[in-house]
Each structure stands twice: as C-alpha cells, then as structure tokens.
Amino acid sequence: MEFGNLIDGKQISASIRLSVKEDVERLVSQGHRAPCLAVILVGERVDSQTYVRNKKKTAADLGIQSIDKVLPESATQQQVIDIVRSFNNDKDIDGILVQLPLPSHINEEAVLNEIDIAKDVDGFHPINIGKLSMRGRKPEFEPCTPKGCIELIDRSGISIQGKNAVVLGRSNIVGLPVAMMLMNRDATVTICHSKTKDLKEKCREADILVVAIGQTKLVKKDWIKPGAVVIDVGMNTDENGKLCGDVDFNECKQVAGHITPVPGGVGPMTIAMLMKNTLTSAQKKFCN
Numbered sequence: 541m542e543f544g545n546l547i548d549g550k551q552i553s554a555s556i557r558l559s560v561k562e563d564v565e566r567l568v569s570q571g572h573r574a575p576c577l578a579v580i581l582v583g584e585r586v587d588s589q590t591y592v593r594n595k596k597k598t599a600a601d602l603g604i605q606s607i608d609k610v611l612p613e614s615a616t617q618q619q620v621i622d623i624v625r626s627f628n629n630d631k632d633i634d635g636i637l638v639q640l641p642l643p644s645h646i647n648e649e650a651v652l653n654e655i656d657i658a659k660d661v662d663g664f665h666p667i668n669i670g671k672l673s674m675r676g677r678k679p680e681f682e683p684c685t686p687k688g689c690i691e692l693i694d695r696s697g698i699s700i701q702g703k704n705a706v707v708l709g710r711s712n713i714v715g716l717p718v719a720m721m722l723m724n725r726d727a728t729v730t731i732c733h734s735k736t737k738d739l740k741e742k743c744r745e746a747d748i749l750v751v752a753i754g755q756t757k758l759v760k761k762d763w764i765k766p767g768a769v770v771i772d773v774g775m776n777t778d779e780n781g782k783l784c785g786d787v788d789f790n791e792c793k794q795v796a797g798h799i800t801p802v803p804g805g806v807g808p809m810t811i812a813m814l815m816k817n818t819l820t821s822a823q824k825k826f827c828n
C-alpha cells in the first residue's frame with residue numbers, strides 16, 4: 541500500500557464475506573436450510589450479466605443458494621412481474637433482486653413495487669426507501685451500495701455523528717439513500733447535483749464527501765478539505781479505457797484523510813452487503 545489512508549474495499553468486503561460464510565454455516569448446523577437468493581436478469585447487457593454471475597458465484601462461495609431467471613430483452617413487464625410474484629410466494633426464497641437497469645420498455649417502479657418488502661434484499665422497494673427517509677422508522681433492508689459506503693466509513697474507525705457530509709448525486713440507488721443513511725447517523729447532510737451552484741465550494745465544506753455523480757474524475761484536489769473522508773462510488777472509464785471513479789484519485793489522495801480507490805473501493809462492498817442482507821432475511825425467518 542502506497543499510503544496510510546487508503547480505504548481498502550477489497551479487504552473489508554473479504555472480511556464481511558467471511559463472517560457471512562461463518563453465519564451461514566452456523567444456521568445450517570442448527571438444522572435450517574441455506575439462505576436462498578433469487579435473481580432476475582432481463583436483456584443481454586454484458587455488465588449486468590457480469591454482475592449477476594459475480595453475485596451467484598459469491599453466493600455459492602458463502603454457502604448461499606441462488607436461483608436465477610434470465611429473460612430476453614423482448615420480455616414484457618407482465619412477464620417480469622409474474623416471476624417476481626412467483627418468487628414472493630416461494631417460502632424457500634429469502635431474497636429477490638431484479639438486476640438494474642431494466643430495458644427501457646419496462647417500468648422499473650412497477651416491477652420493484654411488486655417485490656415482497658420482507659424479501660427486498662436490494663432495499664429498493666418504495667416502502668423500504670420511505671422508511672429509510674423517516675424519523676424513527678426502520679426499513680427491512682438498506683440498499684447495498686449505500687450500506688457499503690457506511691460500512692467502509694465505520695470499519696475505518698471514522699465517526700459520522702456531527703460531521704458535515706456532502707453527497708454529490710441524488711440517484712435512487714446511491715445518492716438519495718446514502719444521504720438518508722448519513723443523516724440517520726447524525727451527520728449534517730448536503731445533497732448536491734447537476735444544478736447545484738458553487739459545487740467546488742460545497743465539497744470543500746465536507747468532512748465526509750460521497751461522490752456518485754457519474755462524471756470521470758470530476759472531483760479534484762482543490763475540492764477536498766484537508767483530512768476529509770472521500771468515498772468514490774463512480775464507475776467510469778478513463779482516456780486509456782481503464783476503470784476509474786468520479787474522483788481524481790491520484791490528486792485527491794494527497795489531501796484526503798481517507799479515500800476509496802476505484803476499482804477496489806465501494807464496488808466490492810455492493811455484493812458483500814447483498815449477501816449480508818440475504819443472510820439477515822433468512823435469520824429473521826428462522827431465528828424469530
């Protein structure tokens with residue numbers, strides 16, 4: 541490691557996966573069946589196929605069962621909804637996930653609305669997101685990437701309470717939920733987006749900066765408050781075709797107190813958190 545403040549998502553996610561594996565073994569040794577994740581993939585996007593393959597492989601490595609339903613690009617919304625409903629009714633399935641994005645002719649909201657909230661291990665159902673956003677309410681599950689961001693901060697020994705947190709991006713799957721989660725942990729949260737004025741100045745106020753805006757290396761060294769925690773959720777390709785984030789890592793690491801790389805930062809946490817949520821769903825069923 542070239543400097544002391546790298547937040548190593550590969551290493552942290554490996555230790556989470558190990559603890560999930562041990563908990564799955566314990567559950568099975570108590571006579572319960574293994575947790576089971578059901579995955580729906582619609583279309584032929586290569587990135588989505590890779591994510592689904594990695595989710596299934598990780599599940600197998602941890603002793604979690606998985607089943608998948610792969611539909612062609614031409615599948616109808618009703619076909620997808622029918623599969624979600626059949627998974628809802630299957631008592632041997634603990635978690636259901638619909639890989640996003642869906643083809644443009646399918647209404648994502650209509651599909652996600654159908655998932656049983658007790659099996660919503662991706663945490664995208666509007667009731668789960670709504671509960672995340674309300675005082676004193678607790679969702680069944682929190683979305684995996686935002687949960688991974690919080691876990692990276694916690695496991696790096698950084699306190700969130702009372703900090704100024706700035707979230708760059710307001711997407712349903714990252715920006716919005718991570719902002720709610722930081723607020724629930726008593727940070728003072730500012731959400732910035734494409735229409736925000738004085739973006740650089742807003743970012744410079746952040747003790748914790750979470751960037752999920754989808755612009756290659758947008759955040760530069762002079763956007764960072766010295767010592768700040770920088771969590772980069774971006775996944776872009778640079779001028780050489782290499783995977784990179786929304787933060788200019790080589791510049792910003794000189795100023796940040798803690799920083800995540802891309803790849804090897806938030807990305808690996810997404811699947812680790814999915815496995816944890818699937819285990820939790822089975823535990824809720826068996827251990828209550």
Ligand SMILES: Nc1nc2c(c(=O)[nH]1)N[C@@H](CN(C=O)c1ccc(C(=O)N[C@@H](CCC(=O)O)C(=O)O)cc1)CN2
Nearest residue numbers: 591637638639640641662684685803804805807808810
């Ligand atoms: N239903 C869902 N769809 C999507 C989600 C999600 O959480 N649920 N998130 C993303 C894609 N995604 C998982 O589905 C995902 C993205 C990235 C990674 C990851 O490990 N990234 C690595 C780099 C991998 C590479 O080399 O290409 C990293 O950053 O180190 C895992 C999962 C959208 N859809």
